[in-house]
Amino acid sequence: MPGTPVDLTAAESTRVAASVLLPLVAQGAIIRRPRATAWAERHQTDRRARAVLAGLRDRYGDAPLVLPVGRRRLVVVTHSRDVRRLLEGTPAPFTPASFEKRGALAHFQPDGVLISSAAARAVLRPVNEAALQSARPVHDHAPAFARATSAAMDGLVERARPAGQFDAADFTDAWWELVLEIVLGAAARTDRRIIDLLDRLRRDGNWSWFRPRRPWLRHELEHRLAAHLDTPAPDALAGRLRPAGLATAVSQVPHWLFAFDAAAAATLRALAVVSARPEIRDRLRAEAARAGPGPALLPDARACVLESLRLWPTTLAVLRDATRPTVWGRRTLPAGTGFVIVSAFFHRDPRRLAHADDFVPHAWIDGRHEADARMVPFSAGPAACPARNLVLLVASHALSRLADQDLCVGRGRFLREDPLPCTMDHLALRFGIGAV
């Protein structure tokens, strides 16, 4: 039985807007703003957000919290029962194509599945699932992906060795080359104009409806993608979209490229923790030695990436809009109501999770986290991330390869022991080589 939503007072609404929603928007929902993420880490904004939501949950007994935002009414849910209802009730009566997401994503992927209509989704979702092989832990192209990942991480370390260190920007450069190779094929590796265009459009996306569209940039991006997709390399991921037609392939790939940025953030943060904790690093090394070269599943490394995503979710909030009036306890909320699941609040809920702020990758292996409806780093239900398995494969191989180096992390003293910081600015991470 869903709880009856409560209207927050003006003071409470201001507190939620200032402490929960504003930091999410300021950091950039579509591409992180470096100065804002540094500010968020300095102020540990997620700690404050959690305290505000926990206080309101205690006060209103798990009821959804209703607040006005501009001309819209947003409902922030605080109970796992409501998380499940929203995600399982996708795409109707709760569409993932929320007002805010449509405004943001249309800058660079107006026809992406995430913001598509129900009719288009019925076609595009299976196309994405088939190409990404959502149900398979190891994609058919995994041998090529694993090879490319190892080579990219080795190259990063070799380039960094003379200086004895690399930072998040160096990692990101190596990462984008890898992503271009995986998604579009080896010939696209150096086509950095694609990433440059995407970054510019994503920066527009951060401003959602408030920034005018720049279709000429999007057309250039699509034109470049079409050139690579016209005759795709045999093991390029996007080649798997070609049976759906060139136009469909071009329309879905911008989301894929954009979303690999989240995988970089998750890998960097996992690497930071692993580099600060020799016992975990040794476990990953032993796992890699047992697995040998190739596309093996690496359960320990995979669990470290998942744990990084639990502690520092890259999708800061999962949004849904009601497509029709929906009944919540004794209230009916109108069509168009927006719903917000603040990922970090559920992932680190100290009331229900004894190890809320600790690094416990094993809880992903023994099934505790997988069975927990509050853990939504990849969302859940019919619009859950169709690339979850693929992302975990690539990120775990990258992490494992780098864990094999003697890395130390710049802010290791904050990461060596639990509890871990609520907010971590991955863009400011820096690693030393051979100094452990």
Ligand code: HEM
């Ligand atoms: C760490 C990396 C990633 C994370 C944490 C992540 C997370 C998510 C989340 C939370 C959603 C659902 C949003 C919602 O429910 O509103 C989503 C959707 C999606 N993701 Fe990912 N994602 C990642 C990487 C990727 C990659 C690399 C790809 C493609 C290669 C991808 C493809 C998609 C697609 C196509 C959707 C839309 C699904 C739909 O609307 O049915 N994601 N992702």
